[in-house]
Amino acid sequence: MSKTTARELSAALAGREISAVELMQATLARIEAVNGAVNAIVSLRDADALLAAAAQADNSPRTGWLQGIPFAIKDLAHAAGLPTSKGSPIFADRVAAEDDLMVARLRRAGALIIGKTNTPEFGLGSHTFNPVHGATRNPYDRSRSAGGSSGGAAVALATGMLSVAEGSDMMGSLRNPAGWNNVYGMRPTWGVVPGHPEGEGFFEQFSTEGPMARTPGDLAALLDTMAGPHPHVPLGLTIPATLDSIDKLASAPRIGWLQAWGNAWPMQDGVLTLCEQALAQMGDLGWRVEALPPPFSAPDMWQSWTDLRSYSIAMRRRAEYETAATRTQLKPAMIWEIERGRALRGADIYSALETRTAWYRQAATLFEAHDVLVLPSAQIWPFDGALEHPVEIAGVRMDTYHRWMQVVVPASLIGLPVVNVPIGFGQEGLPMGLQLIGKPASDGYLLQVAHRWHEATMWPQRRPAMV
Secondary structure (H helix, E strand, O other): OOOHHHHHHHHHHHOOOOOOOHHHHHHHHHHHHHHHHHOOOEEOOHHHHHHHHHHHHHHOOOOOOOOOOEEEEEEOOOOOOOOOOOOOOOOOOOEEEOOOHHHHHHHHHEEEEEEOOOOOOOHHHOOOOOOOOEEOOOOOOOOOEEOOOOOOHHHHHHOOOOOOOEEEOOOOOOOOHHHOOOOOEEOOOOOOOOOOOOOOOOOOOOOOOEEEOHHHHHHHHHHHHHHOOOOOOOOOOOOOOOOOHOOOOOOOEEEEEEOOOOOOOOOOOHHHHHHHHHHHHHHHHHEEEEOOOOOOOOHHHHHHHHHHHHHHHHHOOHHHHHHHHHOOOOOHHHHHHHHHHOOOOOOHHHHHHHHHHHHHHHHHHHHHHOOOEEOOOOOOOOOOOOOOOOOOEEEEEEEOOOOHHHOOOOOOHHHOOOEEEEEEEOOOOEEEEEEEEEEOOOHHHHHHHHHHHHHOOOHOOOOOOOO
């Protein structure tokens, strides 16, 4: 069952070909066999309780396509009865009293929540390690990073512990780990999947939850479950259901290849070569691929992104920073973000917003001639897991803990939808992905493109040696 898609499992459960109890037994056996080597699933619930929940699912009317399917929640979101550590000692022992909005939607569709997937501390940094649960390891080379911050989810998919998963994405967290684990990850258009109705809801239009899977069809099915406005969450966006049309790609996509944004972003050897091989395959499918010059100032975009990101983090984490007992438990990257954000002036923030708007308008002109913009999902292959973050790429020193992920900023800054598609492996056998970036609300179209690519390549069928 570890190689079966979520929709195939759903159909088998609905047709009584398998029972939820049998599926849960197989899932727990799979976790027992491989999780110790990769540390992707944390806070796993008691086996007897999970089997009892599965038996109840077998004996209840079906409430949705996820009924009876084991599911784990990224350890940044609240799932009632489970700890939400956020990878931080500050929250390690706090058990959620109720579900976040997204988790409640998954439960209503019948998902059986079995535990959590590992994440970096507060989701900060695209490398999944923290002082509460330790590091998640890449199953294609367990000495390497699994990416992040949805690293636990990506690894659980790659190793067959989960058939479908959810994650969140501010700075590539649904794209980088998907690319590094040979699975699909989708950052929806901002506003399609509402956040939990708490805190400030208008300013920070970066972070969003989204689906991860081994097929675009499962991505679409899960996105349709997660999506839809909520009356208490501002700026919600409604898009048509995506699964029903996933095999309806009407014409050859026009692809704009943005390469390394000129020479703005250093790339490790082999990354662009593999991307260009994938683009040649797309050309063989009849897709029109055009290399594009840099469409906007990379330094201006980076300044806008880092200012808005630091300010947002500083405001959201101010309680932990302003309390002496918890400040000492924050990792250096968090302290850096908070202090940088607190030092910004109103004029700095407004300037960053102006740059964001200018890039949005320029991107709109690109989509007049191209259906999809394409970038690598990372600038570097999965790096040594013992590092906190890469310190250089191709001889270029990284001046911040997250500069090595600059390639994800063009989409994140203006809330565009992105699907990471697997594109194969480098010389060391490590996976890489491509970001397929669409115009706002083109989520369904991007899934159609990804589905056609999946049919032609089937990359996730190349499983890690340990599987």
